[in-house]
Amino acid sequence: MSAVSASPFLATSDQPLVENRKRFSTRGDSAHWAVLYGVSGLFALICAVFIISIVVSSIPAWRHAGLSIIYGRVWNQGSDSFGALPIITGTLATTAIALFFAIPIGVGCALAIVHVIPGRLRIFLSSLVELLAAVPSVVYGLWGLLVIAPWFEKTVQPDLAKITGGRFPFQAPPEGVSLLLAGCVLFVMVLPMIVALSRDAIAIVPHDQFEGALSVGATKWQVLRKVVLPGARTGIVGAVTLATARALGETVAVAMVIGLNPLFPPSLFSTASTLASTIALQFQDATPLQVAALGALAVILMTLTAIVNWFGRRLVRGAAFRAGVV
Amino acid sequence: MSTSVIEGIPPDPILERRELVQRVARRTLDRRMLVSRGMVGLCGVTLLIALIPLFAILYSLIQKGMHWWSIDFFTKVPQFPSLIDPNDIGGISNAIIGSLVIDGIAALFAIPIGVIAGLFLAESDSKFASALRTTAEIMTGLPSILLGIFAYQMIVIGFNEWGIKLPGIGFSGIAGSFAIGVLMIPVIMKASETALRAVPSTIREAGLALGARRGIVARKVVIPTALPGLITAVLLAFSRAVGETAPILWVIGASTMVQWNPKMQMASMPLAIFQSATSPYVALREAAWGIALFLVCVVLVLNLGSRFFAAWLQRERR
């Protein structure tokens, strides 16, 4: 950031300054602290009201159906039965498909950026991958719906069915919008996140460890596999976790390409539904019980992403801490 | 060549081991190099694979969207194609103005709150600060649709429980601004905390040593020094907010006219893309590409612009 970079008090990442606890007292200048605490308190209040309002709005649903919301199999507002197991399955399935492709490709990409690409191209290429992250999700949905869906339906899905002989999980007739398509669109969306964060984690592995391994005669790949990746492992797992949180909560792009069918998806080619897209579609419909049920879905989604997110951040932060960047 | 050649010295296990390793290494060198070249090449291939979607999307956007751009497209209001003239879709001026107003108001209240809260996080190490930091991190990762629910229940419908009665405004631009603002605040908070912490403490201490109050030091020394980082943070958060669709999906209503009054229903660019892509009119579905291209350009300009601006400001400062 600025010229002075050697100060041990300088934090270059968003972490608390462990050595500087209680460095500054908060006495004096109460007006300053009043403003600071006031504004922060306002934000904390907004967050509290947000979480409480969603949880409270879902109470009627929990009272009506109890935990069967999580393991029930039928979601039908007409008969007041709200079982979200197929929806949760759809969420987990799309995320799993996205990660299945994104982890190898993302980590490989990060390795390539840090250790394969010559210096000048490095910044350019990593900026390119980060550009993918800047594209709004509705554009991904548009592209997925109007470009990829027809291609999937005409080429990819029939080919997959032919290759695997129509066995599970490829057995349903190929349609355009499907679980597989949603998973692939999600893959493109979480890829830049994994690449960027893994790249940071891999770059942090001390270069002398890398060179040391080379000097005893290991080939580049052996060094990458046995020194760099284990060293960056925590950071990479953190990156994957954060990407998972993002994939779990993605709404618009998924809603446009998944077909919104709240039944159990029997195959990768069938339509399904995810927590976020179900909420987005059905929320305006106001049977109060259904609103509460969707609030329950929101609570499930919120809990899931919060836990995954918190876990991931700790890992990413821990990796940087351990590598001595703090 | 073992050390037993030298008379009288017992063989050294470490040297033996080293020789064994070197022998194996020499023998397998070719295979290992082959594997290494192959796997490293594979990593390069994954990089290419990662870039394919980017180019595919940009290609689709430009090929399908560029030809929609015209003066009319940016100045007229939308028109639903009739059976008589199925290709006249008017323009997107209402969506552009709507996005401007909604995101502008959101930025207006999110930026001060975010920066001041970030200053708080940078200056205080109390338990409340770390709790707030964790909250901000969790909020940045939450699905944005939840904020849409929040805005819908608080502002569109109004609050009428537990004795508190907040009248709802109905579908309005303000509801959208609220959702997007609350989305932006934690992002700005975290990024400005980083920028503010990066200000070397020597500068801060110098201000304090001259007798200035904490508040004065913060306002007149720390924030100006961290300004490049702050501006980058704000621009990045804003570019993310401009593209968000989920929070405003059902809170801003729909408007086919240009609407500057935030208390009324408005249109917005990401919502316009979503509605066009899923509308029954063939011409509108094709026109969605034109809107998407424009939105992507805006977001890219903000994104890249913020980085170039920060770099330029750094150089100026030096």
Add this chain to the structure above:
Amino acid sequence: MRMHRTVRLAITATAVAVTALAMVAVPALAGTRSAKANDVYLTADTRLNKPATIGGAGSTFAAPLQNAAQALFQARTANATINGYQAVGSGTGESDILKKIVDWGGTDVPMSQADINSKQPYGADYTLSQFLQVPIGLGGVAIPYNVPGLTAKTLTLTAAVLANIYLGNIKYWDSAAIKALNPKVNLPHKEIVVVARADSSGTTYIFTDFLRRAAKTVWPTLPSKTPLTLPTGGIAGSGNAGVAADIENTPNSIGYVEYSYVLLNPSLLKGVAAIVNKAGVAVLPSKAGIAAAAAAKPDVTATNFSIVWQAGKTTYPIAGYTWAVIWKHNQTLDIEGTLLVKYLDWLSHSGAVDGTTAGQDVAALQGYVPLPANIQALARATLLQVTGLKGQVLLTTNGS
């Protein structure tokens, strides 16, 4: 390149459709025009003396009509702004009007007390007598299908077969039941992909009403707006537009959409099923068929509104009205209430003398059938009951 071909196809299909429509519409228009020569409500001064903005939401069945009509009305009425009609489905339209966040709720099924009870906002206790239901459109539900290779042929289907398809009992296109109805058509052995609505929909109600009346022994449930339970492999689309898009993009699919959506999507025009009506004749959806259904049941009210499965050789069996639900005692400012009743009045009538077009003329161009004269009268009589803040009637003949 693909776009230009689509444009050409669109224009050709449109030209054909418009010519066909014109042949039906012109005599209808001519007829109504001379009857409405002295409609003082339509010929009265239409200026609003203060700016007002209203907005509606609801049925996607009525969306093409609303989109076209709103633009025209705004253009000719100074000071009036009508926000874009939100096509969110009939169920949501009803919820929105109960929550008072829209000025009118569009629905294909008039609201009942049961609907109100199930959607009662927190702390409210509304009754049906507080609302009015205004008929604003008349259309039909077409059954398009997308079976590659069948584009030149029209399939004939009955209610029983449709019911079994939607229940999952008939799984393949070349099942015996479908083959029996279409002996000359070469049906492929492919699984039928059933497309239905994912949201609470009045179109679903009209469709299930038809299935229940015409195939009572096969279709087990009463008609309702709630989404149907799909057989395996079924797709749920969001809104009529979503269903139309899903049918278009999914081979071997079949679904139900409002008739004007078929006209808007030229590729859907290639495969629309002919449904066997009460007289045993297989009829394609058309304005004439829908008009015949309306004529077969002239005494329609908000409580007795179903016109599916009517008698008549040319009747199309799946037709329905679409309604606007409004508050009897207007809940917003008087000027906005006035704009609302003026708009709905204009929307539900055909043109006055002197060549001005009114809502139903626009409807005719979008694929709907103009409301019969007695229904237009019903609409006006209903709107005359709307009262303003001081209890005064809002629909007047003098400009305001």
